Amino acid sequence: MSTTKKRLTAVVVGLGMAGTLAACGSSDGGQGSGDSKTVTLVSHDSWAVSKDVIAAFEKQSGYKVDVLKDGDAGQAVNKAILTKDNPQGDVFFGVDNTLLSRALDNGLFQPYEPKGSDTIKAEYRVDGDRHRVTPIDTGDICVNYDKKYFADRDLEPPKSFDDLVKPQYKNLLVTENASASSPGLGFLLGTAAEYGDNGWEGYWKKLKANGVKVVDGWEQAYNEEFSGSSSGKKAKGDRPLVVSYASSPPAEVLYTKPKPTTAPTGVAEGTCFRQVEYAGLLGNARNSKGGKALLDFLIGKRFQEDMPLNMFVYPVTEGAQVPPDFVKYGPQVKDPETMDPAKIADHRDQWVKSWTSLVLK
């Protein structure tokens, strides 16, 4: 018996050593359970911030920020809801207008009105006086086009939803599955906003007749099918129109070396749907004081101006400057389609279902 024990001990010690090896360099603990000096931000995979900006917050507030990226946007929200009784952090960032109702209906957040929230542009505020969520950034889901394709053929790129069903754009557009991808859903909502509850299905029938291709996710649509992105070129993508973001052209420029003088892609500004992302204090946050400080910081000028080049989104506060590269290579969409989160909540599932049987089957 004792020999077996010895053997086990040896193995356990070995395991422990491997553990130390694996853990070397990582800050242990995370979660900040009970530790009021750490504030934990739960977000999705796209969360990004400049190091010096977060360091400035840590210095000024005295809190250390721990970030937990929890999958893509939808997944992160679902996980936060699942764990709301014993949350993984204090603040959740990254629920957008298409999923906001799911978060609010499940009681994910507790009210807090951050300092400086009067600078948030009125059009982005929701939830009236309850202040359960705070808008942090916006972005537009729009059809992107391959400039070269249209220049080579002397063809005007499409400008609006109406254009996309015209014969000259037959078999050119690739979009994402609205039930699986947030740009796909955004595009569907855009058409629903444009053509109304009764008109959007007719529009999609025409779009289908005009040869729209549907793939499952943004990665495939943009990296494989789209002829305008650098990755799509390599993959010999042959669709010059793709549903992506208004910020994709600047991203194409900034992530290409050497930096080209103009973006290889453009945005059809009449096809845009505006996404707004919100953050809120989690219902059972352990460090709610730190969480509040973090929310104040997220709508502060420093962070708002840092966002565009990190997450490719636009600020929501008055007076926050958008970086020049962003203005130069990407459009500031003037008149995007929008929709009240409550209306999205009421119709989302039904629309996606109808869309699925209409377009995919």
Add this chain to the structure above:
Amino acid sequence: MAAPVVFFAVFFAYPVAAIVARGLKTDGAWHFGRIGEVLAQSDVRHVLWFTTWQALVSTALTLLVALPGAYVFARFDFPGKQVLRAVVTVPFVLPTVVVGTAFLAMVGRGGLLDELWGVRLDTTVWAILLAHVFFNYAVVVRTVGGLWAQLDPRQEEAARMLGASQLKAWRQVTLPALGPAVAAAALMVFLFTFTSFGVVQILGGPTFSTLEVEIYRQTSEIFDLSTAAVLTLIQFAAVGAILAVHAWTVRRRETALRLVDASVTARRPRGAGQWTLLGGVLLTIAVLLVLPLAVLVQRSLDAPGLGYYRALTSEDGGVFLVPPIEAIGNSLSYAVAATLIAVLIGGLAAVALTRRDAGRLVRGFDALLMLPLGVSAVTVGFGFLISLDEPPLDLRSSWILVPLAQALVGVPFVVRTMLPVLRAVDVRLREAASVLGASPWRVWREVDLPMVRRALLIAAGFAFAVSLGEFGATVFIARPDRPTLPVAVARLLGRPGDLNYGQAMALSTILMVVCAVALLVLERLRTDRTGEF
């Protein structure tokens, strides 16, 4: 026996049960009626039907393509054989996010088939089937080929001498001996294709959905936990049935066969027929397996002066809090920890399973250990999230969660590798040593260890490679400052811009090389009898 049972109860059964209960239990009452409701939906029945038939066809196709390969690897000796055997195994341990992308480039537009004959297979079921062959080729080559190499060719020769035709000799001598191995391989391929996720998601487009994909959608996107729970239970039942049949064929296979050292059965191919066969197999491997991998490498090099590789060392993009290159270190250290756990748990389980007094219950555990291979990662991931959140099991933010999840998929490989070897150890040797006064520890060290040492290393190597490539569960729990290689690749692919895409390809290539090296080391360690993998 206790350790593996506890491990599986805590890190597998409990989390899965917790998430299923969350879906099916409201206000303390179970709602099993949901099962009927969900099954009544035509969409769900359609998914079930597609899942089953594509798995059947994929399995048949894989056997068709890979059995000649198994023969060639077993019976022929040719330069580069070891390297090639490692290469064909690489797809099996690579994450599908990576290879799906490359595979698409091959059978999709502008791919090889497109350029040669104008054939495009993307978003058709053919792309799914071919990718399944790509991923599972190694399962057949290793399982069937491994046994084939040890069958004494003289038995077949004797039959021919006695007047049997070549076909008849093969049908009556070799085939029956191989039968159980072919069945076991086919069942494993069926299991992997039945629960296929990444391949179907990436190559199938939005029109094809397997049970596993549907569970993911219901859990992660639609957030309909009760439907997801029902689907999980259905998959559970199906996978359980597959595994039960598998366990049965495995036991049949372990019946006595006259086995010889693999090194004496292989020889240089002779005659036009054999050379053609070898050529055909090599061509199949080149087109079906090596080409998609080559596409990855080519794309990763598509910047002047290894630009994508150099970009990996900077953290400019902000995709991560650390330079992407650090993912290599993370992956390696996680994989080391996962391997240790898998070898410990799997090894103990294998030892318990070989004990002569092991009853039916214990042998049933054999099949249970395989279950994690067939249960969706999203179920396990969500289960971890809601069940391991309180002391003493508050592991949600601990680094150990990643290796634990990876070990879950590593254990079955360890068990499958160790079992046959341990069973082959003659009990009388152990008894003799005991009678002569050796302590149990000494018996293990002097009798078992020398015999299983190599198998143990191979098991460890396989667990290591599988951990490196594990994506589904890791992506759920990997901390943002410590992404693994597959997680980093997936995140880079999720952003626009040349540099991100290029870095994803470069990281994929690195992952591929690391896996290939690990597998190549395994090849050097191969023994005459090394179980299934």
